[in-house]
Amino acid sequence: MRKVEGALDYVIRVVESPSDINAAQWDALLALQMQSSPFMRHAYLDALHHSHSACARTGWIPYFITLWDGDVLAAGCAVYVKSHSYGEYVFDWAWANAYQQHGLAYYPKATVAVPFTPVPGPRLLARDPQARAALIEALVAWCESKELSSLHLLFGTEEDTASCAQAGLMLRHTVQFHWTNAAPAYGNFEQFLATLTQDKRKKIRQERRKVRDAGVEFIHNFWACAMDTPSPAA
DSSP: OEEEEEOOOEEEEESSSSGSSSSHHHHHHHSSSOOGGGSSSSSHHHHHHTTTSSSSGGGEEEEEEEEETTEEEEEEEEEESSSOOSSSSOOHHHHHHHHHHOEEEEEEEEEEETTTTTOEEEEOOSHHHHHHHHHHHHHHHHHHHHHHHOEEEEEEEEEHHOOOOOOOOOOOOOOOHHHHHHHHSSSSHHHHHHOOOOHHHHHHHHHHHHHHTTTOOOOOOOOOSSSOOOOOOO
16 A cells, blocks of 8 residues: 555555455446446456456456545455456557567566457546546556566447556557447347358357357346447558
């Protein structure tokens, strides 16, 4: 625990489990963001943690950086110390190779992201731009104290990106493809398949049959939260 100096003083607390953060305060902070996401909800991050999906054994060592103004959570983020680059859906193998060629260690590195979930959304939760800037400052200082090679923020919002750029972090540009239901909207999956060539329809049906024959089932749960649909990268 320490303080970060700014227009306001925040107390920084770093914990290793989302259970150490009040769920209502975390979700209330998420609700303040211009763009929301069910995958940044406390329950989702807690499930990743307690199911051991994101843990040291899988190469995702979790930390939660939180900034407090008295008893009020002013900012927070989930950051994972990574020993590999799997499960991020961003390919930085060239960077890892460059480090190796120069005799440097690329791992461990720090990644601010939702593990195994390449869905755009807020990564730096903050009640205002000032708190977000202080969170980035605290995040960078924490990475330096851990002697990590680098800090990566993945699939963030425009607010996150702008704040990182203002703090002097480098930006990299990638493309993510999003599927949208065409107008007039497809009423079911077969209507969508009907728009494809015979060869593509055959391949998709074969793939779906293999999943079904393997006994894999998908259960869909719909989150009751307001969520803006992110625009695809261009």
